[in-house]
Structures are given as structure tokens and as C-alpha cells.
Amino acid sequence: MTQEKQRTALVIYHSNTGNTATLAKEAAATLEDMGWAVNQTPLEKAPKIFPGGNPDLLLMGTPIHFWQVPVPAMEMIRKLPNFPGAGAFVFLTYGTVFDGNAPHQLAVEVEKKGAKVLGGASVLSPHNFKMTPDQRLGDLYEDFGKGQPDQQVLADFRAAVRAAASKVESGVQDFNIKDLRSPKPVITFLDGLMPVSMQKKALPKVTWVEESCKDCGMCVENCTTGSIRSVNGKITTNHDTCYRCYQCLWTCKSQARTVNLSAMAGVLRGLKKVVKNPGTRIMV
Ligand SMILES: Cc1cc2nc3c(=O)[nH]c(=O)nc-3n(C[C@H](O)[C@H](O)[C@H](O)COP(=O)(O)O)c2cc1C
Structure with missing residues (x-):
């Protein structure tokens, strides 16, 4: 009887305050439970060449900053080597404002690297700004941090990672990254108007x-x-x-x-009034 080759996964994540790193660990543990060999690396420490060649599954995670994949994460992803033929899963965490079109934006970047996205998750997560005592940045987000991601969300997330891994194992490639687009078509449209180079200039x-x-x-x-x-x-x-x-x-x-976030505060307050927070979205 021939023994099946052990599947490999690479989890690359960017995380300032720990939420996305938590999901990266969950994803790695899920795949290890399935008998996969898993490597994990923060994006900023990702090597230019991955020894052992391409993983079977690439998992890419980032937070959402101002409803986008953070500019530094985008820039670092663009400097990574290509992953031709790998399956991929994208995951993002965000607070209570909204996740914009970031999941689709991240999936596009990953597919530009030659990987085929098989699913993704946009996970509502605790806000954990550590701003004290005369709050400035954190003032805007007073209602972040409602105990998310809770156990149910984590269970759904693990199930989604398992589903993506099973697709690799069975050779199924039935996912369309359009499913990761914002449920609000207007957000997808507006998002496409601003290139990454302009995004950072718009931030304080x-x-x-x-x-x-x-x-x-x-x-x-x-x-x-x-x-x-x-x-x-x-x-x-x-x-x-x-x-x-x-x-x-x-x-x-x-x-x-x-x-000075006064201009941005106005935009965010307005957004929270008109854009409904979509909660955790998991697509596989
Ligand atoms: C600069 C900055 C901008 C943010 N912008 C948004 C946003 O537009 N929408 C939102 O819901 N959460 C926003 N957040 C909250 C983060 O997305 C959320 O806390 C995320 O889980 C942080 O991930 P991390 O802990 O892995 O860094 C922002 C956080 C920071 C620091």
C-alpha cells in the first residue's frame, strides 16, 4: 500500500494587537489536527524563499485598517515570492466599524501570487487599542470589544479552514473570490477607485x-x-x-x-450610521 504524502501549509499573518495572530494559531492547530505539516510566520519575518518549495495551502491573514488591508501588509505581500499551484485561504479581523471590501482585496493579492483562493473569513474581533489615559485614537471605538471572536465564531472559522484543506486533498477548486466582495456593491465600487499609494496619504x-x-x-x-x-x-x-x-x-x-483623528472620526461616525456592520463572514 502506498503511503499518502503529508500535506503542507504555510500560515502568514500580519497582526499589530494580536487578534489576527490568534486566528493564525487556530488555523495552524486545525491543520495539524488533520495531520498536515504547518509552518507559521509573521508577514514581516517571511523569508524571500520558502525552503521546501510551495505549500499545498497558503493561509494569509491581516487586520482591517480603515476598511482596507493595511498598506504595510499589502506592500509586504507584494514582495513575497509567488506560490504557483498552491491553494489559499484568506482571513481578516476587524472591529465594529465595518470590513469594507478588504477580504476580496486580500484574495486578489494572493491570486496575483499564483495561488488559488478556496475560501476566506472576515472575523469580527475584540477591539484592543491600548490607548491611555487621555484617549485619542481609541476614543472613536468605544463600543469595540464585545467578547468576539466568541467560541462559536472560532468553531466556524476552524470548520472553514478544514473545508479549504479538504478541497486541497480532493482537488476541488470551486470557489470564486467574488464571494468575498463586500455585501454592499457600492463599497466594492468605491474601493476600486483608490489605489494603495493614495490610501496612506488619506490617513492622518x-x-x-x-x-x-x-x-x-x-x-x-x-x-x-x-x-x-x-x-x-x-x-x-x-x-x-x-x-x-x-x-x-x-x-x-x-x-x-x-x-489628530478629528477628520477621520467624522468619517467613521458617519460610516457607522449608514453602513451596517456585516458581522463575521465565512465563505468556503
Ligand atoms: C489604524 C486602525 C484602523 C482600523 N480601522 C478599522 C476599520 O476600518 N473597521 C473596523 O471595523 N475596525 C478597524 N480597526 C480595528 C481592527 O481591525 C481590529 O481591532 C483588528 O482585529 C486588529 O487586528 P490585530 O489585533 O491582528 O492587529 C482598526 C484598527 C486600527 C489600529
């Missing part, structure tokens, strides 16, 4: 509050794009290369990194 710039700064270097160390520098105790930010991931806002413990 981070500023430096000199009198609060302890020059601890955390913002410089944690900047995902190397845009922050400390020169003679003065912190400078290159706004051309800054991707507005706002990671420095969390890592700064002395409130010396701030962002």
Missing part, C-alpha cells in the same frame, strides 16, 4: 510631542518601515515612507506620539 500623520518624549527609542525600534529616527534627542518621522500603521502609538508609553 503621526506627530511628536517633544515635552512628553523620554527618548526611550521604542518608536524607532518598533517602526515597521524605518521611518522614525532619533537624532540628538529629537524624533523625526519621514511621512513619505510612513505607512500609518500607528504601531508607534502603542509602543510609546509616554504619549509622545499623537495623531
Whole structure:
């Protein structure tokens, strides 16, 4: 009797505050339970070449920032090697505003790499901004964090990963990424109008509050794009290369990194009134 070759999966994820990383772990555990060999890597540490060649299934996860796949994640995905012939599953987490067209946007990027998307999930997740004490960014999201993803959502998510893996095992490729589009056609339309290069320019710039700064270097160390520098105790930010991931806002413990979100707050408040949050969407 010939023994079946062990299937391989690669889980690549981007996560600032842990929600997407939690789902990445769930996905990996689900596949290991199925007897698959699984590798996991944060997107920023993903190698340029994956030893052992293409996985049978690529799982790509990101948060949703301003109803889009975050710009730094998009840029990093574009620098990954291609995955011709691999099956793929996309997963995203978002708070209580809405998920826009991000699942479809991520699926398009993954298919540009030569993988065939077999399903996806857009998972409503706890908001876990760590902004204190005089809330700024987090003020907007006072009703984030309702205990999601709950056990039922996690069970649905695991079932979706299993379904995608079973498709690989049986050679079924019946999924159309159009199913990942926003349930609101107008969102899909508007989304297509703004290229990634313009998205970051539309987002507010981070500023430096000199009198609060302890020059601890955390913002410089944690900047995902190397845009922050400390020169003679003065912190400078290159706004051309800054991707507005706002990671420095969390890592700064002395409130010396701030962002004026008043314009964005208005947009978000308006959006929450007119766009119904679609909740967790799982498509396989
Ligand atoms: C800069 C930024 C923008 C965000 N924009 C949205 C949004 O447009 N819609 C939404 O529902 N949640 C939004 N969120 C909430 C995140 O999508 C949510 O907390 C996500 O689960 C974070 O994933 P992570 O913990 O893996 O980083 C935003 C969060 C941040 C930090």
C-alpha cells in the first residue's frame, strides 16, 4: 500500500494587537489536527524563499485598517515570492466599524501570487487599542470589544479552514473570490477607485510631542518601515515612507506620539450610521 504524502501549509499573518495572530494559531492547530505539516510566520519575518518549495495551502491573514488591508501588509505581500499551484485561504479581523471590501482585496493579492483562493473569513474581533489615559485614537471605538471572536465564531472559522484543506486533498477548486466582495456593491465600487499609494496619504500623520518624549527609542525600534529616527534627542518621522500603521502609538508609553483623528472620526461616525456592520463572514 502506498503511503499518502503529508500535506503542507504555510500560515502568514500580519497582526499589530494580536487578534489576527490568534486566528493564525487556530488555523495552524486545525491543520495539524488533520495531520498536515504547518509552518507559521509573521508577514514581516517571511523569508524571500520558502525552503521546501510551495505549500499545498497558503493561509494569509491581516487586520482591517480603515476598511482596507493595511498598506504595510499589502506592500509586504507584494514582495513575497509567488506560490504557483498552491491553494489559499484568506482571513481578516476587524472591529465594529465595518470590513469594507478588504477580504476580496486580500484574495486578489494572493491570486496575483499564483495561488488559488478556496475560501476566506472576515472575523469580527475584540477591539484592543491600548490607548491611555487621555484617549485619542481609541476614543472613536468605544463600543469595540464585545467578547468576539466568541467560541462559536472560532468553531466556524476552524470548520472553514478544514473545508479549504479538504478541497486541497480532493482537488476541488470551486470557489470564486467574488464571494468575498463586500455585501454592499457600492463599497466594492468605491474601493476600486483608490489605489494603495493614495490610501496612506488619506490617513492622518503621526506627530511628536517633544515635552512628553523620554527618548526611550521604542518608536524607532518598533517602526515597521524605518521611518522614525532619533537624532540628538529629537524624533523625526519621514511621512513619505510612513505607512500609518500607528504601531508607534502603542509602543510609546509616554504619549509622545499623537495623531489628530478629528477628520477621520467624522468619517467613521458617519460610516457607522449608514453602513451596517456585516458581522463575521465565512465563505468556503
Ligand atoms: C489604524 C486602525 C484602523 C482600523 N480601522 C478599522 C476599520 O476600518 N473597521 C473596523 O471595523 N475596525 C478597524 N480597526 C480595528 C481592527 O481591525 C481590529 O481591532 C483588528 O482585529 C486588529 O487586528 P490585530 O489585533 O491582528 O492587529 C482598526 C484598527 C486600527 C489600529
